[in-house]
Amino acid sequence: MHAIDFAELKRILGSHKSVRTIITFHSIGDTDSVASAFSLAEYFSNSTIVTPDFITSNSKHILDRLGFPPGTIKNTFDESAEFIVMVDVNNFDDCGAFKDRLARASQEILAMDHHISQSIDKDSFFSFNDEAYNSTSSIVFDLLKSLGFKIDSKTAELLASGIVSDSAEFRNSTPSTFVQIGELLRIANKDYQTLLLDMRHTAAPENRQDAIKSLFNSEVMIRKNLVFVIGKGFRANIAADDAIRVGADVALFHSISSSEISFSARLRPLLDKERSIHLGKVMAALAPIIKGHGGGHPCAAGAYGSEAGAAQEFINSFVNAVLNSKSESSQ
Numbered sequence: 001m002h003a004i005d006f007a008e009l010k011r012i013l014g015s016h017k018s019v020r021t022i023i024t025f026h027s028i029g030d031t032d033s034v035a036s037a038f039s040l041a042e043y044f045s046n047s048t049i050v051t052p053d054f055i056t057s058n059s060k061h062i063l064d065r066l067g068f069p070p071g072t073i074k075n076t077f078d079e080s081a082e083f084i085v086m087v088d089v090n091n092f093d094d095c096g097a098f099k100d101r102l103a104r105a106s107q108e109i110l111a112m113d114h115h116i117s118q119s120i121d122k123d124s125f126f127s128f129n130d131e132a133y134n135s136t137s138s139i140v141f142d143l144l145k146s147l148g149f150k151i152d153s154k155t156a157e158l159l160a161s162g163i164v165s166d167s168a169e170f171r172n173s174t175p176s177t178f179v180q181i182g183e184l185l186r187i188a189n190k191d192y193q194t195l196l197l198d199m200r201h202t203a204a205p206e207n208r209q210d211a212i213k214s215l216f217n218s219e220v221m222i223r224k225n226l227v228f229v230i231g232k233g234f235r236a237n238i239a240a241d242d243a244i245r246v247g248a249d250v251a252l253f254h255s256i257s258s259s260e261i262s263f264s265a266r267l268r269p270l271l272d273k274e275r276s277i278h279l280g281k282v283m284a285a286l287a288p289i290i291k292g293h294g295g296g297h298p299c300a301a302g303a304y305g306s307e308a309g310a311a312q313e314f315i316n317s318f319v320n321a322v323l324n325s326k327s328e329s330s331q
Contacts, residue, residue, distance in 0.1 A: 001120040001127060009128045010146055012110055013043070019082040021047040026089040026280065027096030027295035028302040029055040031062060031199070033088035035162030036112070036136040038068070039155050040085060043144060048081070050074045052096035053293065053304070056237060062161050062199060066154050077101050086111040088136040090127050091120060094280050094295035112139055114166075115298065134172050137162025141180055156187035161199050166297075168269040169196070214239040214253060215246070224323055226250055226271075230315060237264040237302070244268055252318055254311060261290050261308040265301050265318065272298035277325045282318065289314045 004012070021044050025033035034055050041047045051073050063072070077098055084105060089095060090113040092102045102109065103122070110126045114133040133139050137159045144151055151159070160181055167173045185192060214233025221228050229243040229251045236253035243251035244266045251266040265279045272278060279301035283294035292305020303314075 001122060001125045004126050004128050006128070006130075006142075006146075008126075009110075009112070009143065012108075012126060013143065014147060016083045016108075016110075017043065018045045020078075020080070021083040021085060022050050022078050022081040023047055023085045023087060024050045024052065024077075024095065024098060025087050026094040026297070027052050027284075027293055029059060030088075030297065030300060031056065031059045031165035032135045032137050032162040034059040034063065034073075035158040035165075036087040036140045038063070038072075039137070039140050039144065039151075039159050039162075040087065042152075042155055043147065043149050047085075048074055048078060050077055050098075052098040057235075058165075058199070062158070065198060066157065079105075081107060083107055084109040087113075087140070088297075089113055089295075090115060090129055093284050096284075096293035096295050099293075112136055112143075114139060132174065134174060134177055135163045135166035137166065138177065138180055141184065151184075151187055153188045156184045157190065157195070157198075160184040160188060160190075160195055164195065164199065168299075172269050208238075210234045211238040211242055215242055218243070218253070220248075223319065226322070228252070228319060228322075230319075232256075236262060240264040240266040250322055252315060254315075256308045256311070260292070260304050260306055261311060262304040263290075263294070263302055263314065263318075265303075267299040269299055275325050277322055282321045286314055286317050286321065289317060 023037045023040055025037055029051055037049045041049055084107050090111045092099045095102055108124050112128050114131055114136055141159045163181060167177055210233050214231045218229050218231030226249040229248040231239060231253050233239045233253055234255050236255040239253040240251040249268045249271060252263060254261055254263045265283055267277055267279050278298045280295045280297050283301040283303040287294035287303040287305060289310050290305030291307040292303060294303025295301060
């Protein structure tokens with residue numbers, strides 16, 4: 001593994017601009033990862049965006065609204081690609097179904113992320129990690145500008161959406177965050193309130209009804225000064241997001257279909273740093289319980305699998321994993 005700085009990041013991107021490239025991200029791609037991938041794809045001459053499973057409904061809504069055609073994101077990992085770029089993730093474990101393919105890939109792999117770096121025992125792996133950024137979209141914006149790439153209004157809106165989303169609407173931000181958003185809104189010719197309205201996916205009434213019912217029927221408990229909300233519903237991700245908005249510290253909701261069980265977990269921003277909790281790692285580690293895959297961010301992650309009968313075991317293990325995370329504040 002090679003840890004690289006911004007200058008080397010620029011050099012690698014510039015030298016691979018014309019080669020056949022695949023761009024991927026962590027399991028259950030969120031707005032930041034999807035915005036970063038699509039914005040970088042505009043830079044490369046021959047690139048394909050691939051996901052190890054699926055993307056969140058909010059990120060799909062943003063892509064649909066901006067006019068990206070269905071099927072733009074592929075599920076097939078192109079083994080013949082000459083270059084691999086990973087955005088919003090710096091390890092293979094969080095890439096779900098692509099984990100083994102990435103580990104054995106002979107091509108150069110470049111990872112860009114804003115979380116704590118993880119060591120990868122692979123000489124062809126190059127990693128740029130900078131926690132001074134609060135989103136990968138912020139990194140991509142600086143990178144594209146530095147490379148002299150002209151950012152159009154659609155790409156500007158994508159990047160702004162990624163920054164707003166991963167900064168929890170600026171609750172986790174730095175002075176440069178506001179500078180970047182100002183530039184991007186100017187390019188996109190949008191005001192902030194309009195951007196927020198355009199970002200938010202208003203689900204069908206039936207889905208919102210289900211999310212509300214899920215919240216009212218959920219279990220609420222306090223453990224080690226953390227408020228947990230745990231429940232079940234058709235739109236588990238919506239319910240989990242809403243639980244955090246109304247005051248939960250940790251939320252875990254699941255849904256069951258005819259073929260699989262799916263979990264969505266959320267953590268109140270900054271608790272990941274205060275208590276050393278990484279939901280992506282937690283979900284990846286617990287996914288075998290439901291015979292599936294998992295991963296994601298420190299504060300937002302998911303897992304899915306075929307063993308619905310193991311739901312309660314997964315929930316119990318999740319609560320224990322969160323409570324046993326190392327932290328000075330939880331001792």
